[in-house]
Amino acid sequence: MLEYDFMRTAFVASGLAAVLAGTVGFFLVLRGQTFAGHALSHVGFTGATGAILFGLSPLAGLVGFTFVAGIGMGLFGEKLATRDVAVGMMLSLALGLGLLFLHFYTAAATQAAALLFGNVLGVDSSALLTLAVLACVSLVALAMIIRPLIFASLESELAEARGVPVRLVSVAFLAIVAVAVAECAQIVGVLLVFTLMVGPAAAAQNFSRRLIGGMMLAAGLALAEAWGGLTLAYTTDWPTSFWITALSGLVYLLSLVARFQAR
Amino acid sequence: MTIRLGGRDILSAASFQIEEGEFVGMLGANGAGKTTLMRAALGLVPLSAGEIAVLGSPATRGNAQIGYMPQNRGAIVGLRLTGWDVVASSAIGARFGFVTLDKATRREIDWALDEVGARELARRSIGELSGGERQLVLLSQALIGKPRLIMMDEPLISLDPAHQKSVVDIARRICDNLKIAILFSAHELNPLVNAIDRVLYLGGGEAVIGAVDKVVTGPVLSRLYGAEIEVVRVRNRYYVMAGDVDVERDAHRHDDHAHSHA
Numbered sequence: 001m002l003e004y005d006f007m008r009t010a011f012v013a014s015g016l017a018a019v020l021a022g023t024v025g026f027f028l029v030l031r032g033q034t035f036a037g038h039a040l041s042h043v044g045f046t047g048a049t050g051a052i053l054f055g056l057s058p059l060a061g062l063v064g065f066t067f068v069a070g071i072g073m074g075l076f077g078e079k080l081a082t083r084d085v086a087v088g089m090m091l092s093l094a095l096g097l098g099l100l101f102l103h104f105y106t107a108a109a110t111q112a113a114a115l116l117f118g119n120v121l122g123v124d125s126s127a128l129l130t131l132a133v134l135a136c137v138s139l140v141a142l143a144m145i146i147r148p149l150i151f152a153s154l155e156s157e158l159a160e161a162r163g164v165p166v167r168l169v170s171v172a173f174l175a176i177v178a179v180a181v182a183e184c185a186q187i188v189g190v191l192l193v194f195t196l197m198v199g200p201a202a203a204a205q206n207f208s209r210r211l212i213g214g215m216m217l218a219a220g221l222a223l224a225e226a227w228g229g230l231t232l233a234y235t236t237d238w239p240t241s242f243w244i245t246a247l248s249g250l251v252y253l254l255s256l257v258a259r260f261q262a263r
Numbered sequence: 264m265t266i267r268l269g270g271r272d273i274l275s276a277a278s279f280q281i282e283e284g285e286f287v288g289m290l291g292a293n294g295a296g297k298t299t300l301m302r303a304a305l306g307l308v309p310l311s312a313g314e315i316a317v318l319g320s321p322a323t324r325g326n327a328q329i330g331y332m333p334q335n336r337g338a339i340v341g342l343r344l345t346g347w348d349v350v351a352s353s354a355i356g357a358r359f360g361f362v363t364l365d366k367a368t369r370r371e372i373d374w375a376l377d378e379v380g381a382r383e384l385a386r387r388s389i390g391e392l393s394g395g396e397r398q399l400v401l402l403s404q405a406l407i408g409k410p411r412l413i414m415m416d417e418p419l420i421s422l423d424p425a426h427q428k429s430v431v432d433i434a435r436r437i438c439d440n441l442k443i444a445i446l447f448s449a450h451e452l453n454p455l456v457n458a459i460d461r462v463l464y465l466g467g468g469e470a471v472i473g474a475v476d477k478v479v480t481g482p483v484l485s486r487l488y489g490a491e492i493e494v495v496r497v498r499n500r501y502y503v504m505a506g507d508v509d510v511e512r513d514a515h516r517h518d519d520h521a522h523s524h525a
Contacts, residue, residue, distance in 0.1 A: 031338070147352070150352045151356025151357065152356075154338060154352055154353075155338075211352065259343070
């Protein structure tokens with residue numbers, strides 16, 4: 001299958017998104033902010049559909065909107081990002097707006113499906129370059145804040161007392177999450193971002209008791225699920241996103257069994 | 264100093280001094296300002312008047328001379344991470360950039376865990392430890408960086424008597440062996456009474472420090488609580504009564520439900 005250009009591109013694109021999503025998702029799960037990640041993806045939908053409507057690149061709209069929303073969420077403080085109702089309202093409002101934008105744009109159906117459920121086989125080489133640059137920048141940024149981020153996630157009061165700028169770290173982290181969400185949405189679509197960001201990370205925290213090891217495991221699992229999904233999609237001709245969600249669910253189930261048996 | 268929060272003076276014109284290497288128990292009703300006082304010494308709460316000097320310099324955030332053990336534990340209680348990783352994450356947690364755990368830091372973490380007798384416990388998941396075991400692991404964090412003052416905010420809350428005793432004993436040992444001053448807040452005096460050098464009692468915006476038998480008396484506490492207080496002493500145990508109610512026990516019970524933060 002690797003003789004096809006679009007398959008090679010798909011493997012690279014999904015690999016980039018998966019490693020970023022798994023790594024960032026590990027901290028999202030650690031901080032209990034998974035719902036915020038989910039909401040950011042819906043804001044991305046508004047951005048992407050809005051961009052299409054105004055003749056811009058959907059990827060730019062996606063990244064731009066999630067990025068601004070991520071910083072906004074961070075500025076409103078730790079509390080908001082974990083507050084279900086506020087995040088839920090924002091999520092549905094964003095989806096509604098996206099729907100309105102699609103309504104004004106005539107060739108809606110295929111675009112909408114690609115945005116909502118992903119279209120990894122449709123990634124072209126210029127989008128691939130953008131994805132690669134964004135993934136690298138995000139991972140480097142994450143590496144820069146990783147120690148204060150871990151400290152603030154585990155013991156925010158103590159971190160504050162030790163002089164960690166907790167609020168700044170939180171804003172920076174959500175900005176990184178926003179980019180990861182946008183990348184991920186390219187592969188599995190905005191509705192299924194959870195499957196790469198949260199599934200592998202939650203499974204890794206069930207399998208592993210360590211921090212850095214667990215983070216690398218989350219990235220590895222996400223990569224395996226993304227590539228496994230692509231391969232299965234190639235052989236069965238079923239949608240890639242379906243296979244990724246199926247693998248993600250299966251791995252999470254196995255991790256629950258492993259955790260239960262470890263007791 | 265005066266500390267004002269939300270338009271109310273938590274402490275007004277309270278003045279006291281803690282000596283180096285001394286073990287001070289801090290008591291007072293809910294809302295008397297125990298947590299606030301600690302946060303002020305850490306530079307997290309601004310003073311509206313006066314000053315707090317920690318070892319001769321004004322209170323600022325990130326002061327390496329102070330080890331802190333906050334009361335609110337939140338997220339880590341449910342985690343599967345090892346205690347060692349939690350301690351390590353605090354040891355290097357204030358540093359940005361690409362930071363790895365070097366040998367010296369690893370040794371210091373092991374040393375701190377040994378000091379509180381939690382080296383073995385720290386191999387296990389922090390979420391699988393009992394409340395008392397977890398407090399020991401978390402106490403080791405306060406030792407890293409060789410501080411000269413450690414502030415422990417209500418470390419005895421919801422521990423059974425045996426674990427309360429081991430936390431107090433270890434705090435006393437740290438104070439003696441490492442010559443670190445300790446400020447230890449609690450709802451009840453009795454678990455602490457044999458270990459502490461002096462007691463700091465907060466109430467009604469005031470603070471009184473001194474030997475237990477000088478401070479924990481009817482007249483002093485009546486002034487701090489603003490109500491008629493009777494202190495009953497049986498051998499070396501103190502019962503602080505307002506009418507028929509045991510004040511300290513009642514305060515403790517209240518906190519278990521509300522988890523209020525003074």
